[in-house]
Amino acid sequence: MRRHQALVSGFALVFLIVSLLAPARAAAQETPRRGGVLLAAIAADAPSLDPHQEQTFATMQLVAPLYSTLIQIDPYSYPKIIGDAATEWKIAPDGLTYTFKIRPGIRFHDGSPLTAADVKATYDKIIFPPAGVRSIRKNTYSAMSSVEAPDPSTVVFKLKFPSASLLGNLASPWNVIYPKKYLDRDPNYFKNNVVGSGPFKFKSYTRGATFEGERNPDYFVKDRPYLDGYKFFISTETAVRAAAIRSGRAWVEFRTFPLSEVEAIKKQLGDKVVVQETPATGLFGIAMNQTQKPFTDIRVRKALTLGIDRSTAGRVLYPIASLRDVGGLMRPTTEWAIAESELQLLPGFWRDAEKSRAEARRLLAEAGYPNGFKVVLKNRNVRTPYIDFGVYVIQEWRKIGIEAEHRPLETAAWFADGRDTGNFEVIVNGTFNYMDDPDLFLERYTSGDTSNWGRFSDPRIDDLFARQARALDPGERRKLVIELQKIVLENAYHIPGLWWARSMVHWAKVKNYVAPPNHYSNQKLQDVWLAED
């Protein structure tokens, strides 16, 4: 046994991350100033406060500063993984056991200590949710066989088969750690309540209006956070949020502003604001309900995707809606993306838009709709980029005879119709993840997945997804990932639109925030500080 342990230790890759080093490095340039409440604007309200059950930035950004996670993406260096509640971890050479050491002295906001039992209860809720509890990311952990807490400072994840993305998935900002005793009482407790161990404590929440957190004086990272608190103003209107930034009612909008707003803000505030531009790990598209006609017909689905001129969309939508890059189901320029030359052979990605439209009309006629048909396009009532993207698609579809009625819904109703009940014909939906990871991006095309809003099923996709998830060789995994994407696109199971480009605007006095290519990670705000005006 001892020999075995020694062997494991010998081969194991040991990640020792001292997370205190990261803020120290960034703070070296300027002396951080304590105090002040960070004022932020946000484009949507949270459907619930439980990140395990939600997938919107609205939930994430509001509550992320209140919680800790096991490990996390380095706030200063995406996609590097560093510790949070865990200080170090070991991966067994066979890739089937992950052992984490929990940092001592972490306390929840109610005063109770954070131990391995809480981490186990948290991950049990995510991976093996009890009846009546939704877990959005359950399938991401299909490799997991058990989570164990042999002692208060050790958590062990045991796997049935190796998982190439597991460490990244454990660094998910969504997997916030809850105290076990509340979960035991009610697994849905955290939909409406907050008991975390993050740098900030919950202060107040007025639905649809504001959300506030205040400094946690007992935070486990010494001398953090710098801020006394943070306050979000909620408004779905881009113009309102931009006006809030311009007037100094808010100093940061963590998601994005369209280029035209950025230009106007820059023009007015000049050096007082900073714009951080990054490509973004978000793909906006359209799900077709494949449990009902005519979307069961591949010809109709192909026509709908052929009817959208994507390269023009990038040109039109980038200045007004931050949607820019044409790509497949994995972000262009990443190792998982389909090569440009291959992409152009797939329906909807042809160079010649007129030829695409002609083919779309031919397919519609062949499917029995020579004059097109009427359809209701449901959408989320958030202007950037949902509404603008929806309007573009409606215009494009008119050219092939599809008359779409646009129906924007409140965030909760949009999730309810799209994700939960399938009460839609076609619906604008996006996939936005905290990492360029095939597990995160492609799971939604597998049978029965919660994020498979189109409700289609293809065993080839399920098989490829399972195989790529286990493929530890990056080359082999890449091949499988490309093949999977091609099946989805060739069969038009889903209509990808455009990939996002993020323009994050904040006042220059908001210091020490580095925008990653997503708006989920780096939201704990523990290192952010406010300079004097």
Add this chain to the structure above:
Amino acid sequence: MATSIELAHASASATLAPKPSVTEVVARFVRTKPLGAAGGVIILGMLFLAVFAQMLAPYDPYVGDYGLQFSRPSAEHWFGTDEFGRDVMSRIMYGARIALFVGFTASLIGCTIGALLGVISAYWGGRVDLLLERLMDILLAFPQLILALAIASILGPAVQNVVIAISIPVIPRVARVVRSAALSVKENVYVEAVQALGATRRRVILQHIIPNVAAPYIIMLTAQLGAAILAEAALSYLGLGAAEPTPSWGLMLSGSAPSYAEKAPWIALFPGIAISLGVFGFNLFGDSLRDALDPKLKG
């Protein structure tokens, strides 16, 4: 002798004067109420645009020319183009349809239901009156737009829901006015006479009361039209009315328009002018019509 004959002739011609023709009525209206007539011209103009939008609009209001995003007013695009390169003038022309449709249907529904409730309330009196009036009191407690907002947010954004949302707050206002008119009509001797002759309630209401409360009904109808157009614009502006890309004036004014106020002010300017002009037209016409129809205001 000759004088008395002439007088008798004059009085006879006065009593037997033929009913003035429509042209004469219109001519007199124009002469006596020039502002009202101007309002009428604006309404006719809107109606013309709405009916013939398909022929008059130079471009498709739904499909933009992507090469011409945010282009200034020019010979090709008189009112410029919006963020999708759509022709603002064509969208305003089609927008007249929505404005008039919502304006007419909402005020017609609201005024008709209100008038019926007012007449019922006045004629039946007693408990029916008490109950209906308290119900109207509850509705009147909310400002018109706030009530419309609440209803629209429950029903969700769609043109037909906007009609419902706008028409409901109109009901109590019309019911009150019509009730008071009906109460005075009810007390007239001829009503008592037909009741004494055994006329049914239905006959009394339909043939004797309703025709006599038509004037306040028509006045309220025209007065509410302008308000309804404005309410539609307000609801669309707040995201509770028609949904993009429907060319609704209020919607054109909201959405992205405020974001582009500096870069492309014409996107918001022209729909704003259209709303003002439409509401102005209906208000002018409604005011003059009230003056013309209300016997108390006749000099």
